[in-house]
Amino acid sequence: MPAPTPRSTAVALLDKVLGEGRLLSELSAPLSRLAAPDRARALRLASDTLRGMDRADRLLSRQLRKTPQLHVMNILRLGTVELCTGGDAHGVVDELVSLVGTHPRYKRLRGLVNAILRQMAGDAGKPWKDLRIPRLPGWLRDPLVSAWGNGAVSAMEKAQFSGAPVDLTLKPDEDPSKWADRLGATVLPSGSLRLANPGQISALPGYSEGAWWVQDAAAALPARTLAPKAGERVLDLCAAPGGKTLQLAAAGAIVTALDISEKRMERVRENLARTNLSAEIVVGDGLRYQGGPFDAILVDAPCSATGTIRRHPDLPYAKDGSEFGALIALQTQMLDHALTLLAPGGRLIFCTCSLLPDEGEVQVEQALARHNGLRTDASALDLPGIDPGWKTEEGGLRLRPDYWPELGGMDGFYIAVLRQD
Known part of the structure; x- marks a missing residue:
């Protein structure tokens, strides 16, 4: 069996979330064979795919005569999201085609996956930005609309689709301005620091010294x-x-x-x-x-x-x-x-x-x-x-x-x- 990669691990995570109703926070086993930077990338790929899944499914429905098995569909979803958000076409398509090709049940679908993802890298993926912001499922959206109104929930869905930066809480004796400069962060009105693209958290200045911790x-x-x-x-x-x-x-x-x-x-x-x-x-x-x-x-x-x-x-x-x-x-x-x-x-x-x-x-x-x-x-x-x-x-x-x-x-x-x- 080939060594796991961030993409193959992200697909495994999607299979667990969408097939078994598991939370990503519960899924340490698929991540355990990756180094820390690759674990972070696998989680990001899976999270981005879940955020964009409604859009991906809409685009894929235009290319598929029928929905394939979940594992293959998740490969297509991940590839579509990556390709439509700036991923390198050659790397994305080649790896995901190879991934489906290593599966004994689904290797016959290599040609299908290759064809669809190449279409997504071309004209088929262009409508991505014009599609509506993905909506929350009805079990959650309905009570939220009842509580806050449709406009507020639409704004929440926009926030969900955009994802979340990383916030840090400093010890009380630490200087927010100093740490904002060191980390390239923004000081929020409440005093927390916000990082847009932090990379590996444990490699950031101040982590090993315990000057701060991650907290929204x-x-x-x-x-x-x-x-x-x-x-x-x-x-x-x-x-x-x-x-x-x-x-x-x-x-x-x-x-x-x-x-x-x-x-x-x-x-x-x-x-x-x-x-x-x-x-x-x-x-x-x-x-x-x-x-x-x-x-x-x-x-x-x-x-x-x-x-x-x-x-x-x-x-x-x-x-x-x-x-x-x-x-x-x-x-x-x-x-x-x-x-x-x-x-x-x-x-x-x-x-x-x-x-x-x-x-x-x-x-x-x-x-x-x-x-x-x-x-x-x-x-x-x-x-x-x-x-x-x-x-x-x-x-x-x-x-x-x-x-x-x-x-x-x-x-x-x-x-x-x-x-x-």
């Missing part, structure tokens, strides 16, 4: 909203992958980071070591945890992750919305339990990386109705870079992928600061 600008706001003080006892509930834990620890808080996944918490340990920060690591079920009381708690509750579609274009294809009800119930339980761990006069951040009001605004409205003396602290949301129009009626903050369009957007998030009188 929106994902950095919950911990900034919590505003931890040195010496405060803070619980980071559902802590992995750990960006918020690092923020809390860097502020001088005494942090307990809790998550149910041992594998994901290993990454938190690695990042704490790299950044020379410390936190107590607890692997366990957040609903059974009985520590505290804590001065502050950050609950980044399990959710649909629909706010991360610009960074995770596999999500609309690997999910179908059937888990919404169970996730919403879990969020309610987690929020209620976290309040029992909070010291008198303490504060709690409830946040989700979701675009669905049932996982954000509605959760907080219902929590306020359930708990006497519980209130939102909207003044805590007055941070640099926050548009007052993003605040919500119940006192939270709604972030969406279509915000900051001129800067490259942000993840969708909901954030609320809760205080118990």
